[in-house]
Amino acid sequence: MKDFDLSPANATCTTCPYCGTGCGVLAAPDGAGGLTIKGDPTHPANAGRLCSKGSALGETVASDGRLLTPQIDNRPASWDHALDLVASRFSETIAKHGPDSVAFYVSGQLLTEDYYVANKLIKGFLGTANIDTNSRLCMASTVAGHKRAFGTDTVPGTYEDLEQADLVVLVGSNLAWCHPVLYQRLAAAKATRPNMRVIAVDPRRTATTDLADMHLAINAGTDVALFNRLLSEIHEQGAVNAEFVTGHVTGFDAALDAASSTDVTVTGIPHAQLTEFLNLWIRSERVVTVFSQGVNQSDHGTDKVNAILNCHLATGRIGQPGMGPLSVTGQPNAMGGREVGGLANMLACHLDIENPEHRALVGGFWNAPNLPDHAGLKAVDMFRAVSEGRIKALWVMCTNPAVSLPQADFVRDAIANCDFTVVSDLTATTDTACLANVVLPATGWGEKDGTVTNSDRVISRQRAVLPKTGQSRHDWDIISDVARRMGWQDAFDYSTPAEIFREYAALSGLAAAQGKDFDISGLSDLTNSEYDALHPTRWPIPTRGTSGDRMFADGRFFTPSTRANMLALTQSSAPPAVRGTYRLNTGRIRDQWHTMTRTALSPRLNQHTGEPFLEIHPQDALAIGLKAADLTKVESRHGYAILRVLITDRVRPGAVFAPIHWTSEYASAGRICTVIPSATDPISGQPDTKAAQVSITPFAPTWYGFAVSSSRLSPDTGYWAAARHPSGWRTELAGQNTPDSWETFAQTLFAAQDATFSSVIDQTRRTARVALHQNGQLIGALYAAPNPVAVSRSYVANLLGSPGRTALAGHPGADQPDPGTTICACFNVGVNTILNAITTQDLLSVEQIGVALSAGSNCGSCKPELAALLTSARTKTAAE
Ligand SMILES: Nc1nc2c(c(=O)[nH]1)N[C@H]1C(S)=C(S)[C@@H](COP(=O)(O)OP(=O)(O)OC[C@H]3O[C@@H](n4cnc5c(=O)[nH]c(N)nc54)[C@H](O)[C@@H]3O)O[C@H]1N2
Ligand SMILES: Nc1nc2c(c(=O)[nH]1)N[C@H]1C(S)=C(S)[C@@H](COP(=O)(O)OP(=O)(O)OC[C@H]3O[C@@H](n4cnc5c(=O)[nH]c(N)nc54)[C@H](O)[C@@H]3O)O[C@H]1N2
Ligand code: SF4
Ligand SMILES: [Mo]
Numbered sequence: 001m002k003d004f005d006l007s008p009a010n011a012t013c014t015t016c017p018y019c020g021t022g023c024g025v026l027a028a029p030d031g032a033g034g035l036t037i038k039g040d041p042t043h044p045a046n047a048g049r050l051c052s053k054g055s056a057l058g059e060t061v062a063s064d065g066r067l068l069t070p071q072i073d074n075r076p077a078s079w080d081h082a083l084d085l086v087a088s089r090f091s092e093t094i095a096k097h098g099p100d101s102v103a104f105y106v107s108g109q110l111l112t113e114d115y116y117v118a119n120k121l122i123k124g125f126l127g128t129a130n131i132d133t134n135s136r137l138c139m140a141s142t143v144a145g146h147k148r149a150f151g152t153d154t155v156p157g158t159y160e161d162l163e164q165a166d167l168v169v170l171v172g173s174n175l176a177w178c179h180p181v182l183y184q185r186l187a188a189a190k191a192t193r194p195n196m197r198v199i200a201v202d203p204r205r206t207a208t209t210d211l212a213d214m215h216l217a218i219n220a221g222t223d224v225a226l227f228n229r230l231l232s233e234i235h236e237q238g239a240v241n242a243e244f245v246t247g248h249v250t251g252f253d254a255a256l257d258a259a260s261s262t263d264v265t266v267t268g269i270p271h272a273q274l275t276e277f278l279n280l281w282i283r284s285e286r287v288v289t290v291f292s293q294g295v296n297q298s299d300h301g302t303d304k305v306n307a308i309l310n311c312h313l314a315t316g317r318i319g320q321p322g323m324g325p326l327s328v329t330g331q332p333n334a335m336g337g338r339e340v341g342g343l344a345n346m347l348a349c350h351l352d353i354e355n356p357e358h359r360a361l362v363g364g365f366w367n368a369p370n371l372p373d374h375a376g377l378k379a380v381d382m383f384r385a386v387s388e389g390r391i392k393a394l395w396v397m398c399t400n401p402a403v404s405l406p407q408a409d410f411v412r413d414a415i416a417n418c419d420f421t422v423v424s425d426l427t428a429t430t431d432t433a434c435l436a437n438v439v440l441p442a443t444g445w446g447e448k449d450g451t452v453t454n455s456d457r458v459i460s461r462q463r464a465v466l467p468k469t470g471q472s473r474h475d476w477d478i479i480s481d482v483a484r485r486m487g488w489q490d491a492f493d494y495s496t497p498a499e500i501f502r503e504y505a506a507l508s509g510l511a512a513a514q515g516k517d518f519d520i521s522g523l524s525d526l527t528n529s530e531y532d533a534l535h536p537t538r539w540p541i542p543t544r545g546t547s548g549d550r551m552f553a554d555g556r557f558f559t560p561s562t563r564a565n566m567l568a569l570t571q572s573s574a575p576p577a578v579r580g581t582y583r584l585n586t587g588r589i590r591d592q593w594h595t596m597t598r599t600a601l602s603p604r605l606n607q608h609t610g611e612p613f614l615e616i617h618p619q620d621a622l623a624i625g626l627k628a629a630d631l632t633k634v635e636s637r638h639g640y641a642i643l644r645v646l647i648t649d650r651v652r653p654g655a656v657f658a659p660i661h662w663t664s665e666y667a668s669a670g671r672i673c674t675v676i677p678s679a680t681d682p683i684s685g686q687p688d689t690k691a692a693q694v695s696i697t698p699f700a701p702t703w704y705g706f707a708v709s710s711s712r713l714s715p716d717t718g719y720w721a722a723a724r725h726p727s728g729w730r731t732e733l734a735g736q737n738t739p740d741s742w743e744t745f746a747q748t749l750f751a752a753q754d755a756t757f758s759s760v761i762d763q764t765r766r767t768a769r770v771a772l773h774q775n776g777q778l779i780g781a782l783y784a785a786p787n788p789v790a791v792s793r794s795y796v797a798n799l800l801g802s803p804g805r806t807a808l809a810g811h812p813g814a815d816q817p818d819p820g821t822t823i824c825a826c827f828n829v830g831v832n833t834i835l836n837a838i839t840t841q842d843l844l845s846v847e848q849i850g851v852a853l854s855a856g857s858n859c860g861s862c863k864p865e866l867a868a869l870l871t872s873a874r875t876k877t878a879a880e
Pocket of ligand 4: 137138139330331
């Protein structure tokens with residue numbers, strides 16, 4: 001790995017475009033089309049740290065595959081032509097069918113300035129509130145829960161609270177993989193304060209639960225029962241903060257009544273462990289409860305959120321150092337999008353669309369004639385309306401709904417059949433962009449300028465460090481241009497993001513005068529150069545030079561009475577399980593980001609997990625007849641996916657887990673949202689993407705294969721999954737018709753005219769190994785067998801581009817060690833190398849592994865896995 005010479009003085013200070021931790025990044029062009037990257041030591045979120053995804057950012061900015069010009073019906077077009085078409089089709093549709101016949105579907109990855117302009121155009125000028133965002137799939141339950149309890153969508157605490165707490169409870173959060181730098185901050189704090197306790201509440205075992213002091217393996221969907229029990233216990237033990245409740249809370253008695261009648265046994269948490277948890281929570285004054293998608297993505301996610309908030313309100317543990325509820329946001333600008341009013345039921349600056357005074361205020365400020373008086377359609381309903389033809393013109397920006405929305409096949413078909421669809425993205429090959437009439441090339445991270453807000457309300461600048469790719473344009477610029485072409489020249493006469501930011505900041509001052517929390521009016525007169533130089537700063541910022549701190553320190557909330565609301569909640573009962581079905585939980589893996597449009601471009605990020613998989617308990621695998629590394633068909637009435645079986649007791653019997661990331665770009669049938677129904681939380685409209693009922697059957701191919709190749713293959717087999725490797729590509733294959741001739745099959749598969757083929761075909765065992773050489777170098781190899789092929793994958797992939805004489809063997813000779821699957825993506829260190837070093841060098845800690853092999857010593861994302869390997873190696877030694 002290269003030694004970086006980046007200092008804030010000669011690099012660009014910007015922000016990571018992935019998770020809501022919001023790490024500061026230093027970036028400088030590397031002269032080869034990429035960037036060198038380092039954590040920004042001055043940024044308050046990360047103080048120089050980065051995770052594996054952040055560290056690999058430089059590998060994801062190359063222009064290969066980027067969309068260079070606008071496209072109309074898959075053909076290049078000029079911007080003029082494309083934007084005229086968009087403007088005229090939206091105008092005509094509105095004229096003919098009314099404003100509610102058009103919609104925008106946007107994203108928590110847009111910058112605040114992009115988001116503000118999109119929201120202003122559709123709500124202020126097109127006259128409909130049909131704008132929703134992928135945050136509906138992500139944070140909507142938290143937004144609704146916060147609003148019910150606090151009157152506004154306010155995150156009370158800061159990251160420092162995590163470090164100052166005596167107890168941190170992680171509910172439905174795989175922090176070690178999904179907010180790795182926050183996790184590292186937590187781990188570092190724990191190392192200096194050993195009395196600090198971390199408890200993880202999650203139905204399955206994860207990298208996060210492995211390292212927690214206690215894992216409450218709760219029955220999925222029963223978090224309300226757990227926190228209701230906690231509320232009753234707080235009361236029973238006399239731990240209610242009577243002064244706080246009397247002075248600052250309403251609804252305590254009703255909440256307690258409802259809580260007292262909850263049956264906690266539905267959680268399945270053993271009695272002794274439950275008692276320990278309750279006592280620890282009650283005795284620790286400084287407690288932070290972190291929550292994420294195991295809470296939000298539920299058909300009663302808002303109740304889950306309020307069940308947590310209730311306990312903090314009853315004890316007054318909010319707004320003070322080291323205590324409070326902390327919703328960790330998913331996307332880099334999930335918070336900014338909420339602030340700017342990107343959800344269908346909000347106006348900008350936390351104002352409400354259904355409130356006539358708020359509407360008048362925003363309408364007046366925008367000089368907008370057309371503000372709708374009702375909320376727009378939420379994501380799931382929006383795509384239903386598209387399917388039913390009620391929405392006839394749709395503009396999707398910075399999100400990939402054909403992959404990430406429940407009932408993904410239904411959504412894909414709805415988009416394909418919509419009268420007019422526009423997609424703004426970086427490439428034209430995403431599952432969604434492929435369906436659009438018009439595809440507009442947006443600038444990507446590294447090329448654009450603006451602001452984002454992270455999970456603890458810190459606003460940071462993203463800054464351009466590279467020139468624009470091709471003819472791409474900034475999202476705010478594209479939207480403003482369309483608005484001007486529709487006739488609103490003055491309202492959208494922006495030429496810099498700074499102008500948009502100033503306008504937005506000024507509006508927030510008016511909202512604050514209405515009693516709203518979000519106030520950045522202190523930044524409304526920034527000059528362009530001050531905006532460019534803006535340091536990370538936490539809102540509220542009512543006056544220049546101030547920076548926000550914890551909210552609610554004075555016990556005053558943003559309700560009319562200034563009191564917070566506790567809610568009476570009942571644990572909703574789970575729908576009856578259908579015989580023969582399994583409960584499908586879905587989530588993230590360490591090194592991929594969402595639909596992989598960027599992280600899959602980095603070879604090193606693809607070495608950790610190279611194909612879509614299904615975690616299934618050994619007992620269930622046995623009952624279904626699935627063996628390790630088999631393929632399985634996961635199915636519901638909405639669709640199916642084909643995944644690699646990973647037999648593990650990390651999931652419990654009856655439950656399975658699959659990652660959300662794979663798309664048609666990287667696997668034949670890896671889109672897991674195809675099987676997910678569109679059940680939503682009735683209050684927030686957030687879909688429950690963690691509890692589909694699915695059937696699981698073997699996908700019984702007649703042959704399995706694995707190929708490595710210098711260039712990408714386009715297999716036409718029953719199953720395939722492709723991943724980049726530093727030397728080329730790795731492709732998993734399987735088929736239901738065994739080829740008559742493996743040589744012919746290989747020739748078609750590799751399509752390499754000038755290569756020399758050598759092969760070993762065993763007709764009796766029905767196995768085949770084929771190697772391709774060109775100019776004395778290995779350019780491809782194929783291994784096929786009737787069972788999952790046992791070949792040392794990283795070993796043969798590493799042979800690409802070398803003479804590769806051992807390629808046909810498929811595994812290293814006795815004198816060459818097989819590194820095994822990559823654990824440390826930064827230094828490419830495999831599992832076998834690590835295990836071998838642990839035993840031969842008597843390594844006892846993650847730090848010692850770092851010294852011996854460098855593994856874990858850069859971004860630290862693999863530290864949880866290193867710790868797990870140490871434990872397993874020690875357990876093994878102890879058993880020997
Ligand atoms: N590596 C990586 N990091 C990411 C992302 C990514 O794509 N890749 N995406 C970002 C985004 S947008 C988001 S929203 C966040 C999400 O971050 P997380 O919410 O931490 O991630 P998930 O894996 O979706 O789900 C978290 C956990 O919820 C558990 N869970 C499921 N059902 C229940 C339940 O009923 N109760 C409880 N208590 N737990 C349950 C799951 O088993 C899972 O381990 O991650 C962000 N960070
Ligand atoms: N089953 C299941 N489904 C889920 C979830 C789950 O846990 N389980 N999680 C949900 C959650 S929390 C989330 S956040 C969503 C995420 O799902 P999506 O938002 O659909 O996923 P992304 O891959 O982030 O899509 C972003 C798209 O924008 C493009 N893009 C990147 N930068 C820019 C830019 O600057 N401008 C423009 N115009 N385009 C850009 C990318 O190439 C990509 O195509 O998935 C949701 N779906
Ligand atoms: S934790 Fe990782 S993905 Fe999240 S912002 Fe920081 S570097 Fe980016
Ligand atoms: Mo998310």
